[in-house]
Every structure is written in structure tokens, then in C-alpha cells.
Amino acid sequence: MLPYLAVGAVAAVATYLLTFVWRKLAWRIGAVAVPNERSVHTRPTPTAGGAAMFGALLIALAVASRLTEFVDVFAASSEVLGVVGASAVMLAVGLIDDLREVSAPAKVAGQVLAAMVLYFLGVTLFYFRVPFADFVVLSPDLLPLFTVLWVVIIANAVNLIDGLDGLAAGIVAIAAGAFFVYSFRLREVGLLDSSNIGPLIAVVTAGMCLGFLPHNFSPARVFMGDAGALLLGLLLAASTMVVGGRTADQFSGQTYFFFAPVIIPFVILGVPVLDTAFALIRRTVRREGFSSADKKHLHHRLIQLGHGPRRAVVLLWLWTAVLSGFVLLPTLTGRGNAIVLPGLVALLIGLYTVLWPGLGAPSAYDEPIAGEIPVVVGAPEMTSMVDVMIEPPAAAHLHDES
Numbered sequence: 001m002l003p004y005l006a007v008g009a010v011a012a013v014a015t016y017l018l019t020f021v022w023r024k025l026a027w028r029i030g031a032v033a034v035p036n037e038r039s040v041h042t043r044p045t046p047t048a049g050g051a052a053m054f055g056a057l058l059i060a061l062a063v064a065s066r067l068t069e070f071v072d073v074f075a076a077s078s079e080v081l082g083v084v085g086a087s088a089v090m091l092a093v094g095l096i097d098d099l100r101e102v103s104a105p106a107k108v109a110g111q112v113l114a115a116m117v118l119y120f121l122g123v124t125l126f127y128f129r130v131p132f133a134d135f136v137v138l139s140p141d142l143l144p145l146f147t148v149l150w151v152v153i154i155a156n157a158v159n160l161i162d163g164l165d166g167l168a169a170g171i172v173a174i175a176a177g178a179f180f181v182y183s184f185r186l187r188e189v190g191l192l193d194s195s196n197i198g199p200l201i202a203v204v205t206a207g208m209c210l211g212f213l214p215h216n217f218s219p220a221r222v223f224m225g226d227a228g229a230l231l232l233g234l235l236l237a238a239s240t241m242v243v244g245g246r247t248a249d250q251f252s253g254q255t256y257f258f259f260a261p262v263i264i265p266f267v268i269l270g271v272p273v274l275d276t277a278f279a280l281i282r283r284t285v286r287r288e289g290f291s292s293a294d295k296k297h298l299h300h301r302l303i304q305l306g307h308g309p310r311r312a313v314v315l316l317w318l319w320t321a322v323l324s325g326f327v328l329l330p331t332l333t334g335r336g337n338a339i340v341l342p343g344l345v346a347l348l349i350g351l352y353t354v355l356w357p358g359l360g361a362p363s364a365y366d367e368p369i370a371g372e373i374p375v376v377v378g379a380p381e382m383t384s385m386v387d388v389m390i391e392p393p394a395a396a397h398l399h400d401e402s
Helices: 001-029 052-066 070-074 079-099 104-120 143-160 167-188 198-216 226-243 260-268 269-286 300-305 310-332 334-357
Strands: 127-129 136-139
Touching: 001 052, 001 070, 001 167, 001 198, 052 079, 052 198, 052 226, 070 079, 079 104, 079 226, 104 143, 104 226, 104 260, 143 167, 143 226, 167 198, 167 310, 198 226, 226 334, 310 334
Parallel strands: none
Antiparallel strands: 127 136
């Protein structure tokens, strides 16, 4: 595992240092999120931090290519080139949207293009498990469709949760780290080939997020923007496809996780996937476009319950960690009853989420943002936050880019 951790550390350090450079460059090229009538941050802030992440991705992969541990990964196929090419396309799509807002159909078209780059260069899934049935071998006609759907779903899921400082970076760091542990375990027991690129991409993704978090946690000095959110979503999609879509064997807590190759990626990504599902249902019922913005995401609801922005972020991080542990412990121990511990932790976090606002006084940083209308839990009707916030002198805690 040491070579993987070393490459992840390179990705973290490179992202951290390159973000300093990008923060200065962003002002010069106009990559700045200026507050408007829909924003909740109150001062111009550099955005499109995904550019720094992409630079770190290239550096980390270049370092990995020089290590003997990854000879098979770089020599066996064109998948590394596919990940780099698709990442460049996704970065370009997000960067254009950060600099000059583009329409939703144009953004989706760019995501489809990135997915097709992955497909044509070999980054795709071959198997798909059907719950309560068996796994099916996907026909060549279906491979492009499944690849596109997977990339678009995961990329937009990450993009939708990018609404609080540090939220998306933290959740993706936890999810990618957990998925690395899972995929590395599959490799250890011989169910994943040594040439599989999935574990490497997962650990690099986690490293990129950890390197970006010091710049992005509240109060954020830079936003990742669509450039970063879409890039991270693509990398998560790529790593989960080549692991979950390449593992036909039964494994991972035989009793509970027969469908692990499909279930585990979605459970680990439970927070963004759940938020995306709720947003789709909510906007369909209202007959609104899926790209229309609102303040009913999970992080907004936590703030309406009385949690401050920092506490809301940490709670969602904890939920992601618990969900990841829920599927990882049986994988690592081989026993289904290992899910008891994370189940209890999930219950405690749920109780804390609901009850804490009424039990104690939050700290100065966790106070609801000045100007926000508080919500009384249990009231007949929840009062939504006002669109225009008056931010305390410290800095903005929230941003709304989804």
C-alpha cells in the first residue's frame, strides 16, 4: 500500500501548492465568483480551483509512472490516457461555465464527450449486477450508454453538493479514500488485476481533495467551481467503473453484500447521490428544469434546522464516513455483523443532527448566518432562508454554484 499512499501524498502536496498559484492567477483571468442576487457569499472569491487539481493529477500520475509498483497500470492499456483526456475535457467544460455561464444542455454535452473519451480509451464497465438476480455481461452496444450515464450521474451529484465551503472536497476525500481501501482489498485477495487503474485514481482523487481543503474550508479563500466538482465527479466515476464493473466474483461480506460491486460505490457516495435524487424528484414535481437552483439541498436543510455552516459540513462528512464504514467493515472483516458498530454511530449522528440545535448554544462560528431567518423545528411550516445574507466580518461560509 505504501506506493499508493506516496502517490496520494504527492497529489495532496501538489494540489495545496498549485492552489496558491491559481488563487493569484484567477484574479487576473477573471475566474472570480462575484456575489449576486442568488449568492450567499458576500465578497468576490477566486473560483475554478479545479485547474489546480488537474495540474496535481498530472504530477501525481507522472510520479506513479516512475514507480515499479505501477508498471502494469501504465503498460497494460490506454486507460491512463483516457482518464487524463477525459479529465481535460471535463475541466474545460467546468472552466468555461465558471468564466462564462453556459446552458445546462451544453454542460451535459461536454460531460457526454468526456465519458466517450473514457469509453474509447478503455475506461468502462464490463459487468453490471442486477439486485436479486445475477450479474450480466454488458453487450458492446450498451457499454457507451452505461459509461455516459455513470459519468453524468456521479459528476452532477458532486456538483450539486458543492454549496458549502469544504463540503464537496471533504465528502469526495472520504468517499475516494474509502473506495481505495475497498479496491485495494479486492486486489489483495486476487479479485482485481494488478493492472487495474481504479485504486490509483481513487487514492489520487482523495489526495487532491485533502490538498484543496485547507484553501476551501470555511471561510473559503477559493472555490473549486464547476471545474473542480465536475473533475472530481469524473475521477470518481472512472475509478468505480473499472473496479465495480470489472469484478464478477462474489465477495465483501457474503451474506449482506452479494451485490457489492454495484452497491458499494453508491453507498460510499450516499450523500451526493441522495441529494441528487431528492433534487430530481423535487424539481420534477415542480415542473422545473433540473439545472434550476434552489436552497433545499441537504446542507441547506441542516442550516434551516439551526446548524451553522461549519457544523453542517462536518455532519455531512460524518454521514459519508459512516456510510463508507457500513460497507467497508464487512469487506475487511468478512463478517456481516461488523455493520453493527457503524449502524450505532449513524443513529447517534442522526439524533445529534435533529436534537442538538434545541439543546445547546452553538459557537460563534456555528451560529446561523446573520440575516438568516431561523427555523423552529416542529413548526407547521418551515421558513426558508432569505436569499441575501449579511455575512459576519469573518468571511463567507456558503456559496451557491450548483
